[in-house]
Amino acid sequence: MSLTLPFTKGHGTGNDFVIVTDPDGALDLSADQVAALCDRRFGIGADGLLRVVRSVAVDDGADAAAGGAEWFMDYRNADGSVAEMCGNGIRVYLHYLLQSQLADLDEHGILIGTRNGSLRVTRSDLGYEVDLGAYRIEPGEVLVRARGLGVARPGLRVDVGNPHVVVALPAEDELAGLDLTAVPVLDPVPAAGANVEFTVPADPLVVDGVGRVRMRVFERGVGETLSCGTGVAATALAVREWAGAAAPDRWRVDVPGGTLGVRMVDGHVLLSGPATLVFSGQITLA
Structure with a gap:
């Protein structure tokens, strides 16, 4: 049975991602499907996949939801494996939320849930800055x-x-x-x-x-x-x-x-840089 999936392609300093919107957590993409989407010859091509999902709709997002992070960044590597976090990806993720009017950003920034906890992202002179937390x-x-x-x-x-x-x-x-x-x-x-x-x-x-x-x-x-x-x-x-x-x-x-x-x-490391959305489309997966 085939699946037609809307997507957006984005990147942060050339580190590129396939972005799929799944607010209610209805998608269950296999590792093979993620790898197919990220394949540079037979798919869209990317270093990883960002699934835009509400924290309450994903098992890994329970703590993020409790802490006030509405959105959870479900990040997968290009081979389909699950990853904890992505510093370029979280800026692209936020930029997508803002451009899609799924979130607002004020001077206090926004919390985004990840498998490395909820991280705060704000605007910066380079684009966006994320507090990666303690190192x-x-x-x-x-x-x-x-x-x-x-x-x-x-x-x-x-x-x-x-x-x-x-x-x-x-x-x-x-x-x-x-x-x-x-x-x-x-x-x-x-x-x-x-x-x-x-x-x-x-x-x-x-x-x-x-x-x-x-x-x-x-x-x-x-x-x-x-x-x-x-x-x-x-x-x-x-x-x-x-x-x-x-x-x-x-x-x-x-x-x-x-x-x-x-x-x-204060014992935290913060990363800043640009985020760009390149194009949107649809792809059909087996």
């Missing part, structure tokens, strides 16, 4: 092997609601020479897997009180993407950790899809 620098290094690296490099484990391993590289040419069509190999492998970021700090690292770095990312369940919001936050946190006590609390991170901002405030 953790995890103990113990992970050795990372990637195609294009001559030797394994140590990575710092950073948790910003989903797991990341950040690797520092010494030069731009080494960053550019990475072949991220192959999955990086982690040793030891984190229990839930991890997104892997490779970064090169700018020289000078800090200008006018703002740190600058460049980054590429391999997202678990997706592959290399043009941007990863939580990965940008994790990268800024890792470089700040390596730089020591004098490092700034404001960062600009360049990714292949653009530039994102990161702030650290």
